[in-house]
Amino acid sequence: MQDRPTAERHTPVLRDRIVELLAPALHAEGAVFVDGTLGMGGHTEAVLTACPGAIAVGIDRDTEALTLAGERLAPFGDRFVPVHAVYDEIPEALAQRGIAEAQAILFDLGVSSLQLDEAERGFAYRMDAPLDMRMDQTTGLTAADVLNDYGVRELEVILRDFGEERFARKIARALVAERDKEPFANSARLVELLQRVVPAASQRSGGHPAKRTFQALRIEVNAELSVWSDALPAALSLLPVGGRIAVLSYHSLEDRITKRGLAVGATSSAPPDLPVELPEHKPWLKLLTRGAEIADEAERADNPRATSVRLRAAERTRAKPLSKAGHDVRNRYQNAGKPSETTTKMGETR
Numbered sequence: 001m002q003d004r005p006t007a008e009r010h011t012p013v014l015r016d017r018i019v020e021l022l023a024p025a026l027h028a029e030g031a032v033f034v035d036g037t038l039g040m041g042g043h044t045e046a047v048l049t050a051c052p053g054a055i056a057v058g059i060d061r062d063t064e065a066l067t068l069a070g071e072r073l074a075p076f077g078d079r080f081v082p083v084h085a086v087y088d089e090i091p092e093a094l095a096q097r098g099i100a101e102a103q104a105i106l107f108d109l110g111v112s113s114l115q116l117d118e119a120e121r122g123f124a125y126r127m128d129a130p131l132d133m134r135m136d137q138t139t140g141l142t143a144a145d146v147l148n149d150y151g152v153r154e155l156e157v158i159l160r161d162f163g164e165e166r167f168a169r170k171i172a173r174a175l176v177a178e179r180d181k182e183p184f185a186n187s188a189r190l191v192e193l194l195q196r197v198v199p200a201a202s203q204r205s206g207g208h209p210a211k212r213t214f215q216a217l218r219i220e221v222n223a224e225l226s227v228w229s230d231a232l233p234a235a236l237s238l239l240p241v242g243g244r245i246a247v248l249s250y251h252s253l254e255d256r257i258t259k260r261g262l263a264v265g266a267t268s269s270a271p272p273d274l275p276v277e278l279p280e281h282k283p284w285l286k287l288l289t290r291g292a293e294i295a296d297e298a299e300r301a302d303n304p305r306a307t308s309v310r311l312r313a314a315e316r317t318r319a320k321p322l323s324k325a326g327h328d329v330r331n332r333y334q335n336a337g338k339p340s341e342t343t344t345k346m347g348e349t350r
């Protein structure tokens, strides 16, 4: 753990734009802001400062993040409520606290700089550490479990789909051959294998040879895409009319789920042959961003994490669709970003 205060160690991506998008929904006294990915609390701090009547419920699956964000947000007293949960559990987490809706919701997806900075968490390929990569270290499979227990085909699919790794098959085969000699435990041995297996020409043009494999393992270990597919419709169902949601994605599959998820609400559901659009077919979301917004050059130069960000935001424009429609919405998410054969942890259908 480092000694510098949390706030100094971290700059939230697109902070001012997030405040600009969400603050109009948070002016009323007692308005609820849900930060579904609290991290080190940078966005929540900015929102609570800009919206003095609002309270914030900060969700994170990482207990260390909750502790650090709690220190940073202590000056806001009981306007900040920390919750240890996975973000697809937000409706239940709010209900337990007697909250039925949220006027604004933010998701800043992926790992935090805290998680990347701390060698022992195993997220960073530049530091030797146990192959853990769990955002919630209290539960679940580690990256070492995935590497040592998954079949060669499963590994290939994960590397290809979650890491967008061109050499997925070659790497998967090399991983299985290597673990047969001795199971994987630490990242240095994995990095050394990747340096050997990824062709030199690709290493020159495609960045660090371990980058894509580490990303793929992290997404698998934390079931990031399937959880996000469930979390987005659940979050949208919490928005009252006028409520707003903003999502920062860093991976094309994540952003695809976000784009399609918002499009479901922002598009008329009227059958094409119906001459008149009935009220129940009207869109119930208005997109607040044109396509996906990116960070400007200055922010990208200043914060490497901002280079791949895609921001999408929307506002609820009418009351909840019927539950049947809500059900349809969820089904349509389920297929939005899932790779062909596997998205979830070993043991589930692939």
Ligand SMILES: C[S@@+](CC[C@H](N)C(=O)[O-])C[C@H]1O[C@@H](n2cnc3c(N)ncnc32)[C@H](O)[C@@H]1O
Binding pocket: 010, 011, 012, 013, 036, 037, 038, 039, 040, 041, 042, 043, 044, 059, 060, 061, 062, 065, 085, 086, 087, 088, 108, 109, 110, 111, 112, 113, 135, 227
């Ligand atoms: C990019 S960071 C958020 C940074 C934050 N916006 C800030 O300003 O400090 C993402 C955070 O989301 C958390 N997270 C990722 N997936 C999650 C999930 N499914 N449920 C709950 N928290 C999650 C991670 O543990 C991490 O702390």
